[in-house]
Amino acid sequence: xxxxxxxxxxxxxxxxxxxxxxxxxxxxxxxxxxxxxxxxxxxxxxxxxxxxxxxxxxxxxxxxxxxxxxxxxxxxxxxxxxxxxxxxxxxxxxxxxxxxxx
Amino acid sequence: xxxxxxxxxxxxxxxxxxxxxxxxxxxxxxxxxxxxxxxxxxxxxxxxxxxxxxxxxxxxxxxxxxxxxxxxxxxxxxxxxxxxxxxxxxxxxxxxxxxxxxxxxxxxxxxxxxxxxxxxxxxxxxxxxxxxxxxxxxxxxxxxxxxxxxxxxxxxxxxxxxxxxxxx
Numbered sequence: 001x002x003x004x005x006x007x008x009x010x011x012x013x014x015x016x017x018x019x020x021x022x023x024x025x026x027x028x029x030x031x032x033x034x035x036x037x038x039x040x041x042x043x044x045x046x047x048x049x050x051x052x053x054x055x056x057x058x059x060x061x062x063x064x065x066x067x068x069x070x071x072x073x074x075x076x077x078x079x080x081x082x083x084x085x086x087x088x089x090x091x092x093x094x095x096x097x098x099x100x101x102x
Numbered sequence: 103x104x105x106x107x108x109x110x111x112x113x114x115x116x117x118x119x120x121x122x123x124x125x126x127x128x129x130x131x132x133x134x135x136x137x138x139x140x141x142x143x144x145x146x147x148x149x150x151x152x153x154x155x156x157x158x159x160x161x162x163x164x165x166x167x168x169x170x171x172x173x174x175x176x177x178x179x180x181x182x183x184x185x186x187x188x189x190x191x192x193x194x195x196x197x198x199x200x201x202x203x204x205x206x207x208x209x210x211x212x213x214x215x216x217x218x219x220x221x222x223x224x225x226x227x228x229x230x231x232x233x234x235x236x237x238x239x240x241x242x243x244x245x246x247x248x249x250x251x252x253x254x255x256x257x258x259x260x261x262x263x264x265x266x267x268x269x270x
Contacts, residue, residue, distance in 0.1 A: 002111045004220055007152070008213040010115050014122055016206040021126040023198035024191050029176050030131060033138050036169065037122055040145050043157075051152040052220045058232045061154050062241055065233070068164055069248045073255030075169050079176040080262035086180040087265055095192050 007048035015041035028082045028092045032075055039071045110151055118144035131189035135173050142166040156230045 014037060021034030043064040050060025086092050121144065124137040142165040149158035181188070226232035237245045 002108050004218050005213055005216075006111065006115075007148075009210060010118070010148075012206055012209040012213065013119060016202040016209075017119070017122045017126055019205065020198050020202040023201065024195035025126075026190050026192045027131055027188060029173060029180065030134060030189050033125055033134060033173060036138065036165070037125065037141065040142065040165070043161075044145060044148060047149055047152045047154050047157060051154070051225075052222075053218060055153075055221065055223050055225045058226060058229070058236055061157050061229075061233060062236045064154075064157055065160065066244065066248055068160060069252055072164055072169065073251055075172060076259040077255055077262065079172055080259040082176055083179055083263050084265055086182075090182065092180040092182075 004048055004052040007052075008045060011041045011045040011048070013041075014038075014044065026093050026095060028085075028094050028097075029079070031094060032078050032082070035078075036071065036075065039067060043067055107151060110147070114144050114147045114151065117141075118148070129189055130186055131177055132174075132185065134189050135170065135177060138173065139166050139170045142170065153225050154229065156233055 018034045018037030018039075018041060021037060022031050023034075025031050025034065046060040046064045046067070048060075050058065050064075054060070082092055085097065089096070091097075118141055121137040121140040125134045125141060128134050128137065142161060146158040146161040146166070149155070149161060177188075
């Protein structure tokens with residue numbers, strides 16, 4: 001029998017994998033991929049709460065759709081930033097993007 | 103019925119976790135992007151198990167379709183050097199691993215000792231209809247704000263990716 005805790009554990013594991021990817025990668029596109037994994041984990045939790053705690057309403061699913069909208073806007077702007085930085089500096093390594101550090 | 107649900111849950115969970123690990127651990131960023139698509143498809147299957155069919159369709163369309171194409175385009179346009187070593191770890195990957203592991207242990211302990219008051223009532227008759235009523239009823243203003251956010255994000259992304267004319 002699959003309970004809510006199974007889904008929460010799966011979401012937590014996926015979130016931590018995404019966090020590791022976002023923190024430990026050199027390439028800026030790989031960092032964005034880690035952030036996408038984290039947002040997906042949050043969506044799994046929201047939909048699981050909706051299904052197990054309040055199945056007659058769709059509040060969690062509506063919230064998950066808002067998360068998807070924000071994720072789409074975030075990844076579009078983030079990748080545009082990466083492209084622009086690459087065009088000026090010929091690199092997409094986040095370790096070298098430190099020219100605001102004085 | 104619970105047997106097939108459990109079987110599909112473990113199958114999809116294994117696919118999602120394995121491909122997420124592949125996204126993080128592989129050294130070729132093109133392979134990482136392809137495994138990211140597999141992760142998104144597995145999450146869409148989990149939404150179907152949770153009886154959120156509309157959200158599963160949105161997940162396939164937006165994540166496995168649009169965002170994956172965007173990421174592959176960004177990889178293609180910023181490719182430089184050897185593609186086989188394009189997705190390496192930075193200097194503090196050990197600290198990142200420790201932070202992620204500690205966070206997972208804390209979250210697992212916290213959710214493990216919770217007892218949820220789960221109810222197993224029938225869902226709304228039509229998933230799409232219920233979401234449409236929610237968006238056009240109590241969530242109308244957040245819906246419009248999200249639309250404006252998407253428009254602003256799209257215009258900003260086009261402006262940023264096009265680059266300024268004056269410095270070329």
